[in-house]
Amino acid sequence: MGSRGQGHMSRRQFLKTTALTAAGLGASLASRQTLWFPGAGTALAQAQKPPTLVQGVDPETLDPHFGESGVMANVLSNVFEALVNYDRRMRLVPVLAESYEVLSDKVTWRFRLREGVKFHNGRPFNAEAVKFTIDRTMDPTLRRQGLNDPFPARSGVTQVRIVNTSTVDIVLAKPNIIFPVFAYFLYILEPNYYSTKSPRETAVAPVGTGPWKVDEWVKGDRLTMSAFDGYWRGAPQIKNLIWRPVPEKSTRMNMLITGEADIAIALSPDDIPIIERVSKLRVSIAPGSRRIHIGIPTDQPRYKDRRVRYALNHAIDWDALAKGLLGRLAPERRALVLTASEEWINPRLKPFEFNRQKARNLLNEAGFPANQRIRIYTPVGRYLKDKEIAEAVAGQFREIGLQAEAVPLDWTVYTDKMRSPGGMDDLYLLGLGSRFNGPEDLSIVTTGQIWDQTKWITSTQNGPRFNEIYKQLTETFDPKRQKEMAFQMETLFMEEAPWISLWLQPGASGVNRRLNWEDSGGGDRLQMWLPGERDVRFVAS
Amino acid sequence: MTAYILRRLLQTVLVVLGVSALAFGSMFLSGDPTMVMASESWTREQIEEFRHQMGFDRPWLVQYVDFLSRAVRGDFGDSLRQQQPVFRLLLQRMPATIELALAAMLIALGIGIPAGILAATRRNTLMDRLLMVGALIGQSMPVFWLGLLLAMVFAVTLGWFPVAGRGGWNHLVLPAVSLGLFSVAYNARMTRSAILEVLGQDYIRTAQAKGVPWRRVLSRHALRNALIPVVTVAGLQFGGLLGGAVITESIFAWPGVGRLTIQAIQGKDLPLVQAAVTVLATIFVVLNLIIDLLYAVMDPRVRPR
């Protein structure tokens, strides 16, 4: 599961976020400008030292086709652009493309490209660049040298045809409505540079179309970026950015407090009060994208009965869990987090209510052996409060008379367990990234996905039907029909209840008040200039 | 003398060979290196191709000789994750590592030895007791705890030094202190006992009996002899500081070799791990050799076997 997921937020979540963040971003760009920078932009920018952004490690490489870490995505999302990108409301909007459509053969996606866009080296962006980029992801020689971009395998692209300089056709092996999501992961490279330079060179010096370009990279220490004056949306006001790898979270917090760092992402709920106590800092909260749930392996005899799975769901005191663990970051209410965006959630489905008596009754009816030990496997430090969630859920299970305990595992041990022949043999806590695209979100619980350890497709009554509808869905282009099918699938899923759905993991960042940057999309990408907005600025104090 | 030097050289070559063999062999510790490095999504053909490309399908002796002959030329192959020659990656990090180790060493000697001398010359006074208790505590303090506390107090609360990163001398202070404190304590204890031992020797008593002033006895006779073992150990300490700063580097975000190696170990970047381990160990062995030779030159009496 790539950690590149973007967050798509519903209007409700969005309004909540804006209410939480200091100054209510986005409702009206015009009012924001008058509120925050009354014409002081440039002079202010020159007086300030460059913003420093800290994250745990360095990107392993700056060649987007050779790496897949979230750290790399954070850095490169400011250097490169794709045909499409997510805006703050988590809608997929055209960026390097001006528009796109699928042709009547259902497998050809036609992208009309933006004109007048230039790469950092001055060369123009055009259809050739798109073709070159996609062809490069499939280049067998480079693949042998470590190129590991999942784009070809995921998207099923077979060929790229240049229609004219500003139109390109991407042809897939079979119809797939999710394709634009894959296009989001495909940063467009400058053909001349990337065809003449070796991977050794491109790994440290990227050339894209993004608002900033990489100046210098002292590995392990700092990566310096400077504004790209020829950027198609205009040169960014902030002339330099510094990225620094800082392994210790406590050190990153200390750096925020002393002013050595300006932005630190992925705060834990406990960090929030600390940040708020420092007058020059503020917290920026974005709604979540990662679907935190507890999976129930439906192939295990004791979990085969639906009623047992219902009981486990009814046993969850969600409010106590969410408020207790996430504090200010807690989502408003319990939801079916199978799909991340509200528009894709079947409005008729109600989440399980918290009812211990009901849970006990269901267990009795199902004849569940209460003296058996229930384990909840959990990774440690991978998701916000993961171990704590598992411990707390185990405690709530004990309240209905079960013998439950959390089993914290090292991530490597956890994934080994997942890959072992039987897979997970007891409850497990997992967080799945979302692309804010209903069908894509649903695909994660279809057959053959390592991340679905419930094995519900093969072990439950509704599973096969779900799989079948999913296959049809990927070929259905009518948006209304798509929603109906997704809703139907969610109903099937809900009936079987192979998940105890918890929440979409929210993202919080600590930000120095001199910057007007706001976290977006669960903190999964640290982007300084989102589509449809102005660039990040220094704020007069 | 020449025979001794030759023998030490030969020994060093043997040890370096052993070091390289161990570094090379570590690749096979976790089973098939191809499978360790292979991506989960690869097909069987891709895996076999990769095996061939990395040369893992050759007899291991051939692989080792190849590894050695390339290593001698500073070629340890390319990093699997970073698409860079691993030797270059290592060299880029070396200045930071050496800088930190030197600073820590400076503190270890600059504070440790004077403290030891002070304690020895004021033996059994309150000063002696305080210094030695302090040294014991310093030796018992885990470096990660020390580092966190130092950052909290001196960087965040007092604001005297930056929290993290490499830059001017002020960036160096906290990491160097937290890395060097153990050695300060160790050197203080060792200096004290070495001086006390020398002071018990006949020639000191003789000098004193001849009426040589005490201060002169101390500086001319006692210190010179007492410091030989201290300096010997200091050389080894420096070697240890070079490769042992992993935790300090993490806490203070210091861009050294240790963090690079950890990242490589966690990312299963075997060529990088091999290179880092071989280079660090070789530096240690060579330092050791130099110290031994210096030692032999300085003090022929105590020349090792």
Place this chain on the structure above:
Amino acid sequence: MTSRPAALPAETGPPRRRRRRWPPLAAVVALAFLAFLAVLAVLAPVIAPHPPARVAMAMRLSPPVFAGGTWTYPLGTDSLGQDLLSRIIFGARVSLLVGVCAVLISGGLGVTLGLVAGYLGGALDDVIMRIAEIQLAFPTILLYIAAMATLGPGLEKIIIVIGVVGWVSYARIERGVVLAVREQEYVTAAQAMGARTGLILRRHVLPNTMAPMIIVASFSLATTVVTEASLSFLGLGVPPSIPSWGSLLADGRDYLRQGWWITTFPGLAIMTTVLAINVIGDWLRDALDPRLRV
């Protein structure tokens, strides 16, 4: 620290007056402290006020009793509301278990190899000593990290790794002592009488080298406790389900501001334990073998 050259703190100095037969007060206190710790560790389930993994979210981050907390949680609670005192008591088990077992393993290995190398000499001696030098050349902490990253976390794994890696200082010192003992009259006499080598080693050589080995063991116990804590701090030590002082410190480092006690007490536990062991080591060295040097 684990990463530094493995060597013994030397505080030999001129021979001391040996009037008293009792150890100095510091050593008595240190011994008592370690004995107390051992009792805590063994009886942890009885003594600890709470199960170490019992979560009480409502009580999270309660301060220690002397800083406004309650007697229910004398040293306060961590971010999960787990009782810190209980976790430290259970953590003592890990620290002592890892320490003692690892010392036994490295002691056994090191003494055997040192004995063989020193007594038999020749090519075997050369080989063993070269291997020791090779291993000494590697930065110890990286060796541990690489081994633990390869093997994965586990209590028995960390014991074996620390145990196996630690043999060198025993072997080198044992060898040195054996070289001296070998020339002693009682050994040459035994040889002249045609005693078998194994018997000579067991009867005459080994017992006479035990004193320095006990000293080495005491100092390496101190190092081991810190090593385990360091590895657990890096997330490479004991599995996350077992509380160890190192992992307690690691968990608490993100709460330095909200709950200073979460790191302070495990830190103090490590420090005082290591301090006590070092004090005992100093005393043992002075008492048993004042000439023993690095």
